[in-house]
Amino acid sequence: MSEAYLRFWGVRGSYAAPHETHLGVGGNTSCVELRAGDHLLVCDGGTGIISLGEELVQADELHEMLVVFTHYHWDHICGLPFFQPAFSPDWRIEFFGPGDTAADIERRLSDQMKAPYFPVETETWMADINYVEPHDDGMRHGPFEIRHFNVHHPGVTYGYRVRIADKTVVYVSDNEVQFLKTSIAKRIHEFEEDEHELLERMVSEQRSAELAAIENVDILIHDAQYTPHDYSKKRGWGHSCYVDTVNLAIDAGVGCLYLYHHDPTYNDDQVAAIHRDCLQIIAERKSSMECHIAREGLKVRL
Amino acid sequence: MHNAKPIIVLVDDSDAMRTLFEQVAREADFELHAYASAEASLTFLDSNRPNLLVINVMMPNKDGYSLLKQLRANPLHQDTPTVMISSKDYAQDRVAARELGVLEFVAKPISKKALRSLIAHYVDGGGAPRN
Ligand SMILES: [Zn+2]
Numbered sequence: 001m002s003e004a005y006l007r008f009w010g011v012r013g014s015y016a017a018p019h020e021t022h023l024g025v026g027g028n029t030s031c032v033e034l035r036a037g038d039h040l041l042v043c044d045g046g047t048g049i050i051s052l053g054e055e056l057v058q059a060d061e062l063h064e065m066l067v068v069f070t071h072y073h074w075d076h077i078c079g080l081p082f083f084q085p086a087f088s089p090d091w092r093i094e095f096f097g098p099g100d101t102a103a104d105i106e107r108r109l110s111d112q113m114k115a116p117y118f119p120v121e122t123e124t125w126m127a128d129i130n131y132v133e134p135h136d137d138g139m140r141h142g143p144f145e146i147r148h149f150n151v152h153h154p155g156v157t158y159g160y161r162v163r164i165a166d167k168t169v170v171y172v173s174d175n176e177v178q179f180l181k182t183s184i185a186k187r188i189h190e191f192e193e194d195e196h197e198l199l200e201r202m203v204s205e206q207r208s209a210e211l212a213a214i215e216n217v218d219i220l221i222h223d224a225q226y227t228p229h230d231y232s233k234k235r236g237w238g239h240s241c242y243v244d245t246v247n248l249a250i251d252a253g254v255g256c257l258y259l260y261h262h263d264p265t266y267n268d269d270q271v272a273a274i275h276r277d278c279l280q281i282i283a284e285r286k287s288s289m290e291c292h293i294a295r296e297g298l299k300v301r302l
Numbered sequence: 303m304h305n306a307k308p309i310i311v312l313v314d315d316s317d318a319m320r321t322l323f324e325q326v327a328r329e330a331d332f333e334l335h336a337y338a339s340a341e342a343s344l345t346f347l348d349s350n351r352p353n354l355l356v357i358n359v360m361m362p363n364k365d366g367y368s369l370l371k372q373l374r375a376n377p378l379h380q381d382t383p384t385v386m387i388s389s390k391d392y393a394q395d396r397v398a399a400r401e402l403g404v405l406e407f408v409a410k411p412i413s414k415k416a417l418r419s420l421i422a423h424y425v426d427g428g429g430a431p432r433n
């Protein structure tokens with residue numbers, strides 16, 4: 001197999017932030033390209049997918065890809081109506097995301113292009129488009145082995161575990177970790193003393209599930225949207241505080257963590273400060289985990 | 303049928319939640335069927351309509367919404383009284399649950415006391431203590 005890599009095309013959460021002060025990190029919303037030779041897997045179709053599409057059409061090398069969606073919130077699908085390969089008859093594109101059937105996936109992706117929200121509907125897509133029928137055993141796309149799992153975010157939201165080139169990459173763009181633990185802490189007064197043991201079991205069950213999804217993976221791309229101060233105001237919005245993300249990744253034995261889904265209000269300096277703090281936590285915990293900021297344009301060899 | 307105990311079905315991958323329901327069932331007058339996954343509950347639910355169905359949202363394979371959607375398509379479960387329970391507590395999940403015709407969306411954790419009154423509220427005779 002020739003070169004395998006991943007590349008970040010969009011790293012912002014919630015909405016695009018194309019401000020001068022933010023461009024060191026990048027202003028586009030969620031989109032990650034995973035490439036292995038002639039095979040292409042794309043995670044999410046935020047505004048980042050627009051430039052990816054332009055590059056793919058220009059390069060005119062590949063004509064097939066699989067695009068997987070974590071969920072259908074705008075920041076993850078809003079680049080799709082401007083995704084050039086979909087409008088080109090040269091392409092064969094498969095789409096997958098949450099839903100019980102391929103028809104569910106199609107409906108959810110198409111609805112954003114319906115009138116009066118968009119001038120053309122998916123009927124104008126010229127590519128050979130297919131929606132992948134979900135099944136529990138996961139998917140294969142060329143050399144990629146792909147599994148999805150449920151994560152903690154409003155509605156049904158997936159994380160993806162991808163095996164490629166002897167590496168495991170996990171993509172979890174939106175996930176509020178440790179939520180049950182803090183719910184219990186806030187409401188502990190509702191419980192009798194003899195219920196505490198069961199509550200502790202619930203917390204440890206949730207922790208085990210969170211860890212199992214990312215255990216010992218080589219690369220984890222994970223929601224690290226908020227500072228502790230902002231998280232205290234935005235608990236229950238479906239995103240993690242970076243302190244929880246970095247600690248979860250260390251506990252799971254992750255090789256390399258990419259801080260992702262940056263808050264659109266944070267400029268480059270603020271994201272850099274988050275990164276510095278993560279490195280300090282890693283050092284204090286004497287962990288050997290690598291940790292980087294997911295930056296738009298960053299290419300990582302696999 | 304009039305002296306049969308009410309049946310409550312719980313579908314939740316959390317072992318601790320199933321224990322909690324078992325503890326409450328032991329002191330109340332209902333029959334509990336607890337399953338660790340949507341898939342495992344289907345054999346029973348395919349042909350039995352419980353007095354109350356309690357479904358967790360996030361589970362490893364089939365999620366709670368998907369299970370309930372499947373059940374609602376079965377005439378037997380068109381209006382089976384159902385409560386959704388979840389570690390999630392987001393408005394969007396409350397809406398998704400409501401669209402599937404649930405009686406209530408309960409955010410975890412739930413105390414024994416709250417669980418007892420939930421059951422007493424929705425199940426006739428289900429909350430009566432055994433003597
Ligand atoms: Zn998002």
Ligand SMILES: [Zn+2]
Nearest residue numbers: 071073153174
């Ligand atoms: Zn989202």
